[in-house]
Amino acid sequence: MYTYSEFDRDFLATRNAQFRAQVERRIAGNLTEEEFRPLRLMNGLYLQLHAYMLRVAIPYGTLRSAQMRQLALIADKWDKGYGHFTTRQNIQYNWPRLRDVPDILDALAEVGMHAIQTSGNCVRNVTADHFAGAAADEIADPRPVAELLRQWSTDHPEFQFLPRKFKIAITGSPNDRAVTRAHDIGLRMVLQDGQRGFEVIVGGGLGRTPVIGKVLAEFIPEADLLPYIEAILSTYNSFGRRDNKYKARIKIMVNELGLEEVRARVQRRFETLRAEWQGADQAILADLRRDFAPPAFRVAPTEAYEIAYKNDPVFRSFADTNLAQHWQEGYTIVTISLKAHGATPGDATSDQMRLMADLAERYGHDELRISHEQNVILPHVHKSDLPALHAALQQAGLATANVGLISDIIACPGMDYCALATARSIPVAQEIATAFEAREQDIGGLKIKISGCINACGHHHVGHIGILGLDRAGVENYQITLGGDATETAALGERAGPGFAYDQIVPAIERVIDAYLDLREDPQEEFIQTFQRLGAQPFKDALYLTGDRADAA
Amino acid sequence: MSTRFTTSVVTANDLFEGDVVYLTPQGGWSRIHAEAELFTDQAAAEAALDAANAQPDRLVGAYLAPARSGPDGPEPAHFREEFRARGPSNYLHGKQAERMC
Numbered sequence: 001m002y003t004y005s006e007f008d009r010d011f012l013a014t015r016n017a018q019f020r021a022q023v024e025r026r027i028a029g030n031l032t033e034e035e036f037r038p039l040r041l042m043n044g045l046y047l048q049l050h051a052y053m054l055r056v057a058i059p060y061g062t063l064r065s066a067q068m069r070q071l072a073l074i075a076d077k078w079d080k081g082y083g084h085f086t087t088r089q090n091i092q093y094n095w096p097r098l099r100d101v102p103d104i105l106d107a108l109a110e111v112g113m114h115a116i117q118t119s120g121n122c123v124r125n126v127t128a129d130h131f132a133g134a135a136a137d138e139i140a141d142p143r144p145v146a147e148l149l150r151q152w153s154t155d156h157p158e159f160q161f162l163p164r165k166f167k168i169a170i171t172g173s174p175n176d177r178a179v180t181r182a183h184d185i186g187l188r189m190v191l192q193d194g195q196r197g198f199e200v201i202v203g204g205g206l207g208r209t210p211v212i213g214k215v216l217a218e219f220i221p222e223a224d225l226l227p228y229i230e231a232i233l234s235t236y237n238s239f240g241r242r243d244n245k246y247k248a249r250i251k252i253m254v255n256e257l258g259l260e261e262v263r264a265r266v267q268r269r270f271e272t273l274r275a276e277w278q279g280a281d282q283a284i285l286a287d288l289r290r291d292f293a294p295p296a297f298r299v300a301p302t303e304a305y306e307i308a309y310k311n312d313p314v315f316r317s318f319a320d321t322n323l324a325q326h327w328q329e330g331y332t333i334v335t336i337s338l339k340a341h342g343a344t345p346g347d348a349t350s351d352q353m354r355l356m357a358d359l360a361e362r363y364g365h366d367e368l369r370i371s372h373e374q375n376v377i378l379p380h381v382h383k384s385d386l387p388a389l390h391a392a393l394q395q396a397g398l399a400t401a402n403v404g405l406i407s408d409i410i411a412c413p414g415m416d417y418c419a420l421a422t423a424r425s426i427p428v429a430q431e432i433a434t435a436f437e438a439r440e441q442d443i444g445g446l447k448i449k450i451s452g453c454i455n456a457c458g459h460h461h462v463g464h465i466g467i468l469g470l471d472r473a474g475v476e477n478y479q480i481t482l483g484g485d486a487t488e489t490a491a492l493g494e495r496a497g498p499g500f501a502y503d504q505i506v507p508a509i510e511r512v513i514d515a516y517l518d519l520r521e522d523p524q525e526e527f528i529q530t531f532q533r534l535g536a537q538p539f540k541d542a543l544y545l546t547g548d549r550a551d552a553a
Numbered sequence: 554m555s556t557r558f559t560t561s562v563v564t565a566n567d568l569f570e571g572d573v574v575y576l577t578p579q580g581g582w583s584r585i586h587a588e589a590e591l592f593t594d595q596a597a598a599e600a601a602l603d604a605a606n607a608q609p610d611r612l613v614g615a616y617l618a619p620a621r622s623g624p625d626g627p628e629p630a631h632f633r634e635e636f637r638a639r640g641p642s643n644y645l646h647g648k649q650a651e652r653m654c
Contacts, residue, residue: 416641
């Protein structure tokens with residue numbers, strides 16, 4: 001993993017000292033809120049419904065155990081003993097006091113972390129496949145490139161005042177776990193004649209105008225990637241709209257100019273920029289590859305795993321849902337669900353954070369990941385350690401065997417915290433998870449994603465079942481979308497019809513699920529496959545008690 | 554576009570804590586919605602909002618929030634304001650917890 005250099009540490013110390021002085025000037029009345037607001041946002045500090053909220057970047061979702069322990073310490077010392085992991089692989093603290101934030105930032109800097117560019121019209125935290133460096137299906141670990149992008153974009157003088165925020169996601173695998181098609185730029189590593197490069201996707205995004213990203217370049221060699229991305233940003237900075245906040249994202253520019261014209265403009269800019277890059281990025285990238293070298297894997301027997309799998313049904317259930325295939329024989333990827341039934345999706349207490357840090361240190365080569373699906377991953381666990389790991393997770397309420405199932409719900413904070421929200425998300429997620437707990441193994445793989453407003457932090461457009469909370473005439477109302485897909489076959493869900501009241505949304509989801517269970521060809525056919533086979537109509541009929549389902553009314 | 558005035562309280566977030574505060578009839582700021590002054594007159598409400606905006610050293614983002622009269626004082630008239638007055642629904646945090654102390 002990357003370790004901060006002297007340059008990084010000095011930069012952070014300077015920024016933190018600046019912000020400390022800005023907070024003092026705000027408190028002393030020497031800065032108005034209008035003056036202070038952009039300064040605090042540049043440092044990740046929002047003012048939400050009940051309190052300030054500090055959003056801390058977890059670059060490409062990767063943490064060391066010491067960093068996770070520091071996040072726990074911050075939760076205890078300056079917040080309410082927990083943190084909320086987000087769909088952008090960040091962590092948010094919901095209750096900091098203004099005076100404490102400079103101390104929190106200093107505490108983060110001690111472990112090489114910060115909250116810079118987690119807000120504002122700049123390049124945000126670069127997100128990545130949470131299985132990066134571990135997944136069996138991966139071409140190569142994309143995180144050296146992600147770290148290069150982080151270094152390049154952090155405090156980049158040209159890109160601090162873009163028309164709007166800018167999100168980049170990267171994956172090294174053909175199976176897209178990073179939702180690359182719903183980002184301003186999505187990068188998918190590909191091989192061409194043995195050479196490594198990236199498919200560059202542009203103009204994806206969710207929010208009020210959901211768009212699946214389009215392929216701007218099928219193959220950009222790795223050595224050209226940074227100048228090419230700079231050319232995209234530069235083109236967007238010049239031609240992206242600034243007259244209307246809601247039309248300022250790059251997806252609107254792509255739609256208005258057309259993909260061909262954007263490609264031509266980017267290419268012209270690239271040709272100028274390419275010549276200016278003297279290869280410094282490639283030298284840095286070579287160093288970064290060493291930083292992200294795989295850990296020293298051990299060769300050991302895996303009987304302990306096999307015996308536990310055979311004899312312990314609870315362990316077997318955990319292994320069947322929460323493990324993913326590692327490229328190294330004998331190893332596995334463990335997803336720790338932060339979706340215990342009835343719990344808040346993505347929340348971890350400080351005790352849970354410390355335990356996960358300890359387990360990462362003991363069993364996981366000191367690495368943790370945060371997924372956009374709001375879970376924590378131990379990417380490198382030897383199978384022989386799984387029984388002990390599972391037992392330790394059980395003690396802390398962290399062994400829920402539901403990864404990829406109906407209760408593994410993405411949910412934004414919604415109106416329980418967020419100043420932008422139009423309805424609550426969290427209690428809807430809690431109630432759905434609880435309602436389906438007994439039969440979720442039978443229901444099988446299913447992605448429910450919930451957003452509390454049209455900004456779509458909960459990715460509802462790409463949920464197999466998406467739920468969008470709105471304010472309809474002063475009452476919470478929930479729209480359902482069906483058939484969305486967040487993977488390499490990304491698709492936007494289709495709006496089913498009129499929304500449902502708060503107390504009707506869980507029964508509505510139950511009708512959709514019951515219809516699926518009736519309609520599937522066999523238990524192996526997952527919800528999305530049944531949907532793709534039959535289309536939306538039978539599910540709409542179930543929701544609105546129309547068609548064949550009218551008799552049920 | 555003019556919108557019809559609804560009875561309102563003046564609310565904001567506290568600069569230091571970030572939590573929700575309400576303007577009281579005495580001209581102070583309370584953490585409790587029921588202690589707020591309920592404005593039934595648009596001109597008086599807007600004058601009070603102007604006065605609140607003139608206190609940037611302790612408040613952020615003052616606005617008029619719809620409210621109605623209740624047995625114990627003004628009550629929020631929109632669900633967003635109910636959450637602001639109470640706290641989140643997933644934990645006993647915020648004002649609902651403070652009230653139990």
